[in-house]
Amino acid sequence: MAYWWPSVCVLLLFGLLSAWCESSEQIDPFLMIWVDEIGAAEFAVQEYNNESEDDYVVLRKETVETKIQMAAGLMYHFKIRIKRTWCRKGETINSVCAFSYDTKICNFVVWAKVWLEGMHLLNYECPATWS
Known part of the structure; x- marks a missing residue:
């Protein structure tokens, strides 16, 4: 009867190691949303x-407001201040x-399908008009 506990310990150790390996490869979903938010704004x-x-290139000066909606992906609603370059x-x-x-403030809606990277x-x- 005392011979079964080493087998249980080995199985328990294997289960803990496999769970740790799986969880260490996962990405924090909040970090992923934040990184995607910057990428979606750009x-x-x-x-x-x-x-x-317009004949001139504009660049993002700042993101004034962001709203995120989850709907078959992530729907980003941005209010972005853009600035014209020379x-x-x-x-x-x-x-x-x-x-x-x-400069001017524009509203954008971007749909990001994270699993398709699109x-x-x-x-x-x-x-x-520009202000």
């Missing part, structure tokens, strides 16, 4: 640059690219 501004008829579209953007004084800009609204 993606929204990049898509705005692709779709807008770089024309088609030129190489580098650290020398200076900002102009023009993002889609669903909607954006920006005022017509």
Whole structure:
């Protein structure tokens, strides 16, 4: 009867080790949402640059407000202050690219399907004039 406890200890140790290995490979979901939030905001501004008829590149100055909705992925609702640069579209953007004084606050909706590593800009609204 005293011979069964070493087997139980080995099985228990194996179970704990396998559970520890599985949990150490997982990503914290809150960290993943935060990292995706930054990437989704940058993606929204990049898509705005692709779709807008402005001759100049705009960059994200700051994210004013973020709301996250879980719906078959993550739906990000951003209010982002964008700033126009002096770089024309088609030129190489580098650290020398200076900002102009023009800014505006735009609303963006980005749908991120984390498991497919894909993002889609669903909607954006920006005022017509720069301030």
